[in-house]
Amino acid sequence: MEKLLYRGFNYETVPENYVFPPEARQKKLESKTNIPVIDMVGDGFDRKEIAKQIFEAGKEFGVFQIVNHGVPLELMKEMMSVTREFFELPAEERAAYYSDDLYKPVRVFTSTGVHDIVRFWRDCLRMAVHPVEDFKQYWPHKPTNLKSAVERYAVEMKGLIVRVLELIAEGLGLEVGYFHGDLSGEPLVSHVNFYPPCPDPSLTLGLAKHCDPGLITILLQGEVSGLQILHNDEWLAVDPIPNAIVVNYGHQMEIITNGLLKGVDHRAITNNQQPRLSIASFVQPSKESLIAPAPALINEKNPAIYKSYIFRDYFANYVTNLGDKEKSAKPFLL
Ligand SMILES: O=C(O)CCC(=O)C(=O)O
Ligand SMILES: [Fe+2]
Numbered sequence: 001m002e003k004l005l006y007r008g009f010n011y012e013t014v015p016e017n018y019v020f021p022p023e024a025r026q027k028k029l030e031s032k033t034n035i036p037v038i039d040m041v042g043d044g045f046d047r048k049e050i051a052k053q054i055f056e057a058g059k060e061f062g063v064f065q066i067v068n069h070g071v072p073l074e075l076m077k078e079m080m081s082v083t084r085e086f087f088e089l090p091a092e093e094r095a096a097y098y099s100d101d102l103y104k105p106v107r108v109f110t111s112t113g114v115h116d117i118v119r120f121w122r123d124c125l126r127m128a129v130h131p132v133e134d135f136k137q138y139w140p141h142k143p144t145n146l147k148s149a150v151e152r153y154a155v156e157m158k159g160l161i162v163r164v165l166e167l168i169a170e171g172l173g174l175e176v177g178y179f180h181g182d183l184s185g186e187p188l189v190s191h192v193n194f195y196p197p198c199p200d201p202s203l204t205l206g207l208a209k210h211c212d213p214g215l216i217t218i219l220l221q222g223e224v225s226g227l228q229i230l231h232n233d234e235w236l237a238v239d240p241i242p243n244a245i246v247v248n249y250g251h252q253m254e255i256i257t258n259g260l261l262k263g264v265d266h267r268a269i270t271n272n273q274q275p276r277l278s279i280a281s282f283v284q285p286s287k288e289s290l291i292a293p294a295p296a297l298i299n300e301k302n303p304a305i306y307k308s309y310i311f312r313d314y315f316a317n318y319v320t321n322l323g324d325k326e327k328s329a330k331p332f333l334l
Contacts (some may be wrong), residue, residue, distance in 0.1 A: 055171030062264025063248040106138040109206030129154035130188035185286035194237030198270035210323030212250035212291040219246040224276040258293035
């Protein structure tokens with residue numbers, strides 16, 4: 001139980017093993033740039049226009065927010081509140097799910113789950129959520145309505161992922177189902193990240209700079225700010241918009257589009273006001289799938305920068321390199 005950060009009370013000081021050296025700490029934001037917000041229904045639902053907006057946002061930022069996305073707002077609220085209740089359970093009950101075993105379908109861990117030299121200000125409930133029938137038996141029994149909310153959420157997420165992947169493919173001029181099948185075939189995994197209030201946010205980080213490994217990540221972040229992306233060497237806040245969902249591109253999207261879309265580096269900062277909870281769902285290729293730049297996106301002027309490889313090999317390298325894009329891609333560069 002000592003392993004978990006949140007034990008039911010707010011810290012008055014930052015424990016030493018959470019203090020980052022000055023160069024790694026969060027800095028004051030220099031500027032605010034508005035990350036694109038895309039209306040998925042839009043004016044009369046002009047599919048082409050929506051696909052174009054998604055393409056432009058992906059090219060520039062590697063992240064965008066969507067509204068009118070079709071996921072019931074009550075379900076989003078319920079997921080946020082039921083998982084929040086999970087983190088308010090007595091620490092011993094949460095600790096019963098604690099595990100360092102990366103292959104467990106459901107587990108609680110803290111920081112990154114590896115033996116970090118400096119810890120991150122975050123606990124995480126990790127759940128494989130889809131296909132529902134394969135995983136629902138492992139989801140926590142408490143709070144009592146958690147299983148039912150996760151089940152409905154997983155199904156809604158799958159639907160949304162299909163719609164978003166199709167729009168991305170269309171924006172790229174690829175066939176509509178390009179990302180279906182193996183390229184998004186790994187079971188859907190969600191991380192419920194819980195960042196307790198931190199007495200001195202200037203010393204800590206919720207999550208370090210990283211790029212998600214897969215194709216896209218779908219994120220709920222409630223009403224509390226904390227997500228930042230790296231854009232032209234500057235950290236920009238992705239502040240919450242009521243009822244919006246954040247979509248960010250993972251590294252495989254950058255590789256499959258031969259660098260056209262950006263896998264975005266991002267991190268989470270802490271605050272001293274209130275807890276922050278985010279739910280990230282990771283769309284990943286199945287481990288055996290073959291990854292390569294899409295043939296339709298390469299030509300003489302724009303030759304392939306990456307070799308083809310099996311996703312399992314990339315993933316092992318990603319884990320070793322702690323989510324660092326350059327290092328993870330190095331063996332696969334042409
Ligand atoms: O909490 C957030 O906003 C970011 C979470 C995240 O990047 C992740 O879980 O991979
Ligand atoms: Fe992430």
